[in-house]
Amino acid sequence: MAETRKALVTGSSGFIGYHLCRRLLADGFQVIGLDNMSDYYDVTLKQRRQAMLSQDPGFQVVNDSVETPGLMxxxxxxxxxxxVIHLAAQAGVxxxxxxxRAYxxxxxxxxxxILEAARAFPPQHMLLASTSSAYGANTKMPYAETDRADHQMSFYAATKKATEGMAHSxxxxxxxxxxxxxxxxxxGPWGRPDMAPIKFTARILRGEPIDVYNNGEMKRDFTYIDDLVEGIRLLIDAAPATPExxxxxxxxxxxxxxxxxxxNIGNSEAVELDDxxxxxxxxxxxxxxxxxxxMQAGDVPATWADANLLKSLTGYQPKTRVTEGVAAFVAWYRDYYNV
Incomplete structure (x- = not known):
């Protein structure tokens, strides 16, 4: 019988962390979660996610910050x-x-x-979250991983690009x-309330106007949470090796x-904000x-992923259409917020 694999997930009570932990537990992993329950957005949402994860005997959690000296x-x-899947971060452009300073x-x-801890106790594979914001001022679309990404437009993006270089070293x-x-x-369901899907849904249901930036001239590669989690899960078993x-x-x-x-983990489609x-x-x-x-400071008018590398490494390509994903999200929103 194969030995149970252990996964350490930072940001385990966050939107992506919660869904990823659920998937890993379903796949038989023992999961150690770390989350500092930051009040950047409604802590109640994080507490609900963590409570559901804690019902699984394969899950244990530490409520502390990844930057606490010596903790990792x-x-x-x-x-x-x-x-190790490192999702914990201060988010938001x-x-x-x-x-x-929080970033x-x-x-x-x-x-x-985390890198220092991995240096002392090397895992088989480390997966660290970066962001499409790392592409910054690039105008060539779709964004490919082999493109240079030198001109980040926000300090958030700059910190994430810096972690890529740190991890490479x-x-x-x-x-x-x-x-x-x-x-x-x-x-998707259990999403962050500071993001457009919840803001838009809440205001539309209340009959209030929504703020549409750049006069609506925006395109985004909207990726449904289940597709992202599937991509991460498959990449776990695609650890890189130094080429000969x-x-x-x-x-x-x-x-x-x-x-x-x-x-890149994206839907390979640039969807108009109006759509x-x-x-x-x-x-x-x-x-x-x-x-x-x-347009808001630090933002970009369009993002669009070239996901061919993900497909070549794992055989998988995100596929959830926006109409399907939004319907599932709105159904969850109505249920959770009792609308």
């Missing part, structure tokens, strides 16, 4: 995880303009603590297999000098009142 070293020493501490220092120096995954606009003689296959973002690569709003209108049975606004 202690967790790695105690549990010796086979797989606009909040990073007002409170950049420095959580994203940069927190990732450093540890992969090269200490042979740690690392996959950085860049995800796009993720939505530095020869990297065409289209692969694999480093020539380290067991490190970056992978996303129309899907919410259809699911709610209400028309949206639009308050057209200029």
């Amino acid at each position: 070293m202690q967790l790695f020493d105690t549990h010796r995880p086979d797989v 606009r909040y990073s303009i007002d409170n950049p 420095l501490e959580s994203n940069i220092v927190g990732t450093f603590e 540890y992969a090269h120096l200490f042979g740690l297999p690392v996959t950085m995954f860049r995800f796009f606009t993720v939505y 003689n530095g020869q990297v296959p065409e289209g692969d973002s694999l480093s020539p000098v380290a067991p490190w690569r970056v992978v 996303f709003i129309a899907a919410i209108e259809a699911a709610t049975g209400r028309k949206a009142l639009r308050n057209l606004m200029p």
